[in-house]
Amino acid sequence: MSVDATLSFEEAMEKYDPVLGFEVHVELNTKTKMFSSAPNVFGDEPNTNVNEVDLGMPGVLPVVNRTAIESSIKIGLALNCTIAETCRFARKNYFYPDTPKNFQTSQYDEPIAYDGYLDIELSDGTVFRVEIERAHMEEDAGKLTHMGGSAGRIQGADYSLVDYNRSGVPLVEIVTKPIQGAGSRAPELAKAYVAAVREIVKNLGVSDAKMERGNVRCDANVSLRPHGRERFGIRSETKNVNSLRAVEHAVRYEIQRHAAVLDSGEPVIQETRHWHEDTRSTTSGRAKSDADDYRYFPEPDLVPIVASREWVEELRATLPEPPADRRKRLQADWGYSDLEFRDVVNAGVMDEIEETIAAGAAATVARKWWMGEIVGRAKNADVDPGQLGVKPETIVELNKMVEAGKINNKMAAEVLDGVLAGEGTPAEIVEKRGLAVVSDDGPLLEAIDAALAAQPDVADKIRAGKLQAIGAIVGGVMKATRGQADAGRVKELILQRLGVEG
């Protein structure tokens, strides 16, 4: 497979202005399919979550799932769209084994939701408005597995196996208007946009929103034009970019590839590209052809959908707080600075901190633990912080021990490691490892006397009122007690010993 030429991202940005567009497919988490009563369940034995409708048997009649319509309207509302008063389903005709009916039931000229927008906040706080062209309903297709040939790719495959369990799962396809003006932030915006859509559908409770399961799938359109030119360049469409990181990488790669094509004087080919996570590059799929003539026509077996304004308002009233509003509220409640809060969001621990505070921790304590201790451990383990397995109750318990002077911060971090290693509850680990702060004054006084005797000049300074010198004595005591002393108590005792008012 030949490798495409690319320019560096910086050079591409110097010469060209990127225009993006996204189609994001969201699988709804209804109990049943869009048009049949077969269960909408992931990962079961192949071809068992199907009935005659999903298999496209002759003479069967589809019936629309009311909940799927309501979920679709909710998505439309959350994307600030207008909800169509009436809309219809249409047949999109094509022959491919993933669709046993030889057409996909979709919406064509009458999407259920249109003309919306989403304000996307980038990592530095810049807000970028992405306009939504439409959100329409359709059904998912079956899953093909290509056998023989090389590594499951269709190139060189001998045959394909089809599982129709996914066939008929309700989908909402969200299509943006062309996104202009993102410049060098295009890859970051791409990732942030898909993340925002995923967050919204998860927050609405209408999708499980797991990208690794294909609940949210993104096709990314990229084109370039010289700076200052209004007309768009020719675009490529990179299919099935199925992680947030991949969205960012794919857009970046396509910008670099297009720039090299344009630089060579060739036109960009309008085509489908396939994203490869292993090489972080795309390869040519299928060029746009007259096979894309889908001959849409209204689905005769499904009557129109009428969304009365009363129904729409009823649904609007059930919408949860939008994620962006929630963030503003949480930041105000917690009293974090803009920078502190942005770090929390970017580290992906906002929900965890909220749960920790709900479990009884102060906002500053929750942030200290998540940002100071857990994020770093998650990075080392290469997992999301939330997946590390730290329970809010653990943090609350650890913090109580620190505040009560039973353990100090250093020990608390050690106890946390013990909890993560499955050694038990914080109390059990403190017990087992003998991690108690030395609060019995006897051994402390012994260590203090030794430290004072070792540094008589420092003792004199403290007697003379230079209280900041006390650190050297505290340090000596901590060393002698191997960090098990309560630093606050040590300070008090040193001052007492020297007869100085604290």
Add this chain to the structure above:
Amino acid sequence: MAAINRDDVAHLARLAHIEMSAEELDRMAGELAVIVDSVKSVSEAAGDDVPATSHPIPLTNVFREDVVGHTFTAEQSLSGAPDAYEGRFKVPAILDED
């Protein structure tokens, strides 16, 4: 004048995966042209005040509650399949589309 010609018919036949001989294409182009003209006459009967319709029955919002119903076993699903392997339909690899 007919709005459909022989090339259109050949194009549609290909999209619909229908093999047609030269004679069939000629004949069908003629027949479809008559049908298209007939539909045009019907269209002319409706004034601008009559909206296009896709469904003759004034019915909307025929819904089903989101409750799980019957399903097939894998054996039932595959009972009419020309070929199957490990509980799945076996089909030729098609490189044409993705």
